[in-house]
Amino acid sequence: MSLTVSKKRRKILRNSVLYDFQKNLLNKIDPNYLIAADTGTGKTMMAIHHYIRHSNGEPLLIVAPPQKINEGGWDREIDFVSNHYGIDIEYESLSYGVLARRWKEFAGWFVVYDECHYIKNPTSQRGKAGIKLSQASTNFLLLSATPSSNGWEDTIAYMIMFGHYKNKTQFLKKHAVYEDKFFGNRRFKAVVDFTEKDKLNKLYQSFSIRLAKEECLDLPGIHHEPIEFKKSTEYNKIHKDRVLEVDGELELYDTVQKLQYGLRYYANQKDKLKYTEMLAEGTEENIIIFYNFTKEKDELVKLMKKLKKTVYEVSGQKFSLPNEEEKEGLKNSVTIVQYQAGAAAIELQYANIVIIYTPTYSYQNHDQALGRAYRNGQTKKVTVYEYVTKGSVEEAVYAALKRKEDFTEELFKKEMRL
Structure with missing residues (x-):
């Protein structure tokens, strides 16, 4: 200095x-x-x-x-x-x-x-x-x-x-x-x-x-903290060649829908998972993780069980949440929520750390997801970690959500110059 x-x-x-x-x-x-x-x-x-x-x-x-x-x-x-x-x-x-x-x-x-x-x-x-x-x-x-x-x-x-x-x-x-x-x-x-x-x-x-x-009386009731990652080699490969070798076989991303999936899923799964492990290891507060893809959920469940967390899940395959008695004094838990299945109509005020693992395209789902923990009955300050891969389509998704807009196929085509 x-x-x-x-x-x-x-x-x-x-x-x-x-x-x-x-x-x-x-x-x-x-x-x-x-x-x-x-x-x-x-x-x-x-x-x-x-x-x-x-x-x-x-x-x-x-x-x-x-x-x-x-x-x-x-x-x-x-x-x-x-x-x-x-x-x-x-x-x-x-x-x-x-x-x-x-x-x-x-x-x-x-x-x-x-x-x-x-x-x-x-x-x-x-x-x-x-x-x-x-x-x-x-x-x-x-x-x-x-x-x-x-x-x-x-x-x-x-x-x-x-x-x-x-x-x-x-x-x-x-x-x-x-x-x-x-x-x-x-x-x-x-x-x-x-x-x-x-x-x-x-x-x-x-x-x-x-x-x-x-x-912390002067700390806002909800605090957003962006967590930035670099693009993965898989993302760069899909972006450039529209093809990726997965489990020994080539997967083609030759339609808009397939390309959207590939770029979102492969933005940076490895570093997101590692960062989530570090966050979870460093707290006994209750955590909510919002995800999009079943593969993400499977890896997260495996990780949280390894860390000996109490795991709850809201998805198309499973619905498990703590009952009112369990919520009293609950700590060291992780609730893994799929946007489509649980962005609305569930109450998760027992958690005060929210991880947006992969952003949703829907502004309504995004807004509803934030309201699961930050709502009447919440007694703690809420921290929202927004995972964003720099230079990837995720930045454009978050930009649309901040404008209170859906990230549409038209916006995707414009971003990708298709």
Whole structure:
């Protein structure tokens, strides 16, 4: 970061684009801290401003899952801040996958760990590297909606990073309660509880702050967040040649209807699924996913079962939703809804995260879909993630929906210059 930032730092934070709840949070925390904030509360924007406030000219390193780096959200937010305030921010992004190999290159940088639960295991290569990098950084910030979803064992790496324990062995020796367990004929000791929980709670609260979406009074009731992907090689192949090899056989896209299907389905299934996995792993909030194609649904159901989510489905093949008793206190669920089957006439206020996996051509279905969660009876702020593949037909679809229009065959032909 240039000297310009240092000179403008106080003015920027005084006249920032942040919501009041974000300013209040940043005013409460130290340079090294853990922000445990719900999805949709603007953790990225808060982190950038936290860096501006506490850096002394050193560059910023963002350590994040590859899905977030590839999607480009950090790049867009930093670019926005830089342009808005007229400053230069020197930064680099690093995937957790290469953290163990490359962390030494960034000694002396200001480090932000996005989705910090990726390094919660202090004995993994990734966790060890995360701890070492935090110790070699000027300052570090941890971000996650669910930093310790499995209890005190998930906090050990953070406790080490903030200097309360030397290693996992010391933590367990002081706090772990063991019990004999059996695996076949083999006996082993397993951690079943922890002692001095009041002390642990005080330690944890000394470096962490919790922010629930419903506490953000000035946050809009519904927040739209576009998630951008690059076109897949399959999309480019169909767009150029009107043909694609699928399971060893050539599929032709030689009619308007077939071409519409091919370009929509193959926009970028791989990265959409990976990003959805990352989102679902990072929250226990209830999620709704709107999809178009049966193949999408099958992959999503398989993924959510792997993540041990409670899965509900509304489609032409199945209708399953929680009953009124189940809705009370429901969490960690995913409701997968096909537009045609469930965009209207169902109430899903128990969920407050909505994923538009593939946009519908129908403005009515799109509007009705958003109203499934954002309606009377909703007690939480709603975040809508709109998946859009840049440079693809999806951009034209969203443009029509924002104009409150259907995406028609005529618009498709115009977009494709047919």
